[in-house]
Amino acid sequence: MxxxxxxxxxxxxxxxxxxxxxxxxxxxxxxxxxxxxxxxxxxxxxxxxxxxxxxxxxxxxxxxxxxxxxxxxxxxxxxxxxxxxxxxxxxxxxxxxxxxxxxxxxxxxxxxxxxxxxxxxxxxxxxxxxxxxxxxxxxxRVVESLQKAAKHKVATPANWEPRDPVVIPPSVSDDQAKQMFPQGYETANLPSEGRYLRFTKVE
Missing domain, CATH: 3.40.30.10 (Glutaredoxin)
Structure with a gap:
């Protein structure tokens, strides 16, 4: 708008x-x-x-x-x-x-x-x-961030701006993430090898 x-x-x-x-x-x-x-x-x-x-x-x-x-x-x-x-x-x-x-x-x-x-x-x-x-x-950014999070069941990272990738919550398994986000997602490569920081794009 x-x-x-x-x-x-x-x-x-x-x-x-x-x-x-x-x-x-x-x-x-x-x-x-x-x-x-x-x-x-x-x-x-x-x-x-x-x-x-x-x-x-x-x-x-x-x-x-x-x-x-x-x-x-x-x-x-x-x-x-x-x-x-x-x-x-x-x-x-x-x-x-x-x-x-x-x-x-x-x-x-x-x-x-x-x-x-x-x-x-x-x-x-x-x-x-x-x-x-x-x-x-x-x-x-607060309101748009909240709206995006509520609509797509995601979180917004620090310094998030509209159209930036969003974070998939840890409570969502990889299998669930594939179903919820068919557009795909990327997992951050971290020293701990943990798969908890996953990013995707939503409209």
């Missing part, structure tokens, strides 16, 4: 949020930030997801991780919806800001556009996307 991806620097956009106007780099500062988008306010799944983020927000803050939500609804819609989120969460406060993007410009620059879904007017909608951004304002 074109646009912002792993290894890219988040653009220093000025955004209007439920916590006021600020630039993304100023908000991120020297912390880790989880930037997540949702398709729309007052929708069932999004309400449960943002309520869960509200419930866990303090745990993120303890780890110096900031949260920043985003959708294409306007600021007033966000403010009204927050009341529902907090009621559903049992009173947990939505302590993190939510970006308003009614012109749908920010979701394009942050690569958070759903490739298929559109609203009733045919306008693009945000996908359920999550960027984990480091203090250097660069998107890290």
């Amino acid at each position: 074109p646009g912002l991806t792993i290894g890219d620097t988040v653009p220093n956009l000025e955004v209007e949020t439920t916590h006021g106007l600020f630039r993304l780099h100023d908000f991120i500062d020297d912390s880790w930030t989880i930037l997540f988008s949702h398709p729309g306010d007052f929708t069932p799944v999004c309400t449960t997801e943002l309520a869960k983020m509200a419930a866990y927000a303090e745990e993120f803050y303890k780890r110096s991780v900031k949260l920043l939500g985003l959708s294409c609804d306007d600021l007033q819609s966000h403010q009204d919806w927050i009341k529902d989120i907090e009621a559903y969460s049992g009173g947990c406060k939505v302590s993190y800001p939510i970006v308003a993007d009614p012109k749908r410009e920010i979701i394009k620059q942050l690569n958070m556009v759903d490739p298929d879904e559109k609203d009733a007017s045919g306008n693009p909608l945000p996908s359920r996307t999550l960027h984990i951004v480091g203090p250097d304002k660069v998107v890290v």
Whole structure:
């Protein structure tokens, strides 16, 4: 997908949020930030997801991780919806800001556009996307790494980048690996002669 991806620097956009106007780099500062988008306010799944983020927000803050939500609804819609989120969460406060993007410009620059879904007017909608951004304002590999690992039952080695080989877990025997990865795999030649470090490529 074109646009912002792993290894890219988040653009220093000025955004209007439920916590006021600020630039993304100023908000991120020297912390880790989880930037997540949702398709729309007052929708069932999004309400449960943002309520869960509200419930866990303090745990993120303890780890110096900031949260920043985003959708294409306007600021007033966000403010009204927050009341529902907090009621559903049992009173947990939505302590993190939510970006308003009614012109749908920010979701394009942050690569958070759903490739298929559109609203009733045919306008693009945000996908359920999550960027984990480091203090250097660069998107890290964590999410894609997790997705790849979950889909293919593999692990990602240190410094893994998209399209790099992945690791076959030791719990998978060679016979199982041949069935699971018909494209083949390579075993690292190690002094111990152990066959535990096996690499394969997956889509």
